[in-house]
Amino acid sequence: MQTGNLVAESSLEVNFHPEWSDPQLVTAVREYRNIWTAHGSSIVEVLERRTKLRFVETTINALVCEYPSRARPLILRASYPKNVKCSTLVHELGHRILWGNGYKTTPGEKGSFVNAHKLLFLFLFDAYVELFGEKMAQQAVEFESSLGPGYKGCWQWALDLNQAERAIRFADIKRHKEAWTSHLEILDASRVYDGHSL
Numbered sequence: 001m002q003t004g005n006l007v008a009e010s011s012l013e014v015n016f017h018p019e020w021s022d023p024q025l026v027t028a029v030r031e032y033r034n035i036w037t038a039h040g041s042s043i044v045e046v047l048e049r050r051t052k053l054r055f056v057e058t059t060i061n062a063l064v065c066e067y068p069s070r071a072r073p074l075i076l077r078a079s080y081p082k083n084v085k086c087s088t089l090v091h092e093l094g095h096r097i098l099w100g101n102g103y104k105t106t107p108g109e110k111g112s113f114v115n116a117h118k119l120l121f122l123f124l125f126d127a128y129v130e131l132f133g134e135k136m137a138q139q140a141v142e143f144e145s146s147l148g149p150g151y152k153g154c155w156q157w158a159l160d161l162n163q164a165e166r167a168i169r170f171a172d173i174k175r176h177k178e179a180w181t182s183h184l185e186i187l188d189a190s191r192v193y194d195g196h197s198l
């Protein structure tokens with residue numbers, strides 16, 4: 001929505017809930033809430049500015065439990081250290097802003113993991129740097145790369161491009177929204193990974 005020359009900021013509410021009344025989950029929920037209170041508006045602003053998209057959703061409910069994090073439904077692992085909680089929240093909300101704007105993949109379908117993460121990683125590293133600094137951004141990439149070859153391959157693909165190249169590629173994909181996955185061609189065919197869920 002545009003008001004004069006001012007572009008109104010989106011407001012996104014994220015509610016964090018423990019899966020059950022376990023004290024460790026309750027503590028983890030408090031930590032996620034504190035992160036959101038401290039960084040939520042910056043996270044939304046940075047993701048929207050870097051993607052030039054808006055969050056379509058106004059409220060998202062997050063389930064905090066001891067399960068792999070994922071975007072839909074929003075599940076956040078309870079036991080992650082604080083820095084990983086921060087980056088995971090940004091990672092999953094990055095998926096949500098893409099999904100909400102029609103950049104969808106079908107989980108389980110061939111290539112869906114790679115396509116979703118390549119698209120996300122075209123702006124996620126730069127968002128991490130802006131929000132948390134270069135060192136923490138690098139640590140987030142290292143952590144995510146350790147989760148499996150799918151993540152590692154997508155990060156290598158994105159970081160083989162420089163920041164400007166990532167931005168150009170992302171803008172190119174936005175111009176070809178109806179067939180966006182075909183604009184994620186592999187730069188090096190030896191780096192094709194797949195087989196993970198979102």
Ligand SMILES: [Zn+2]
Binds near residue numbers: 091095117198
């Ligand atoms: Zn992901």
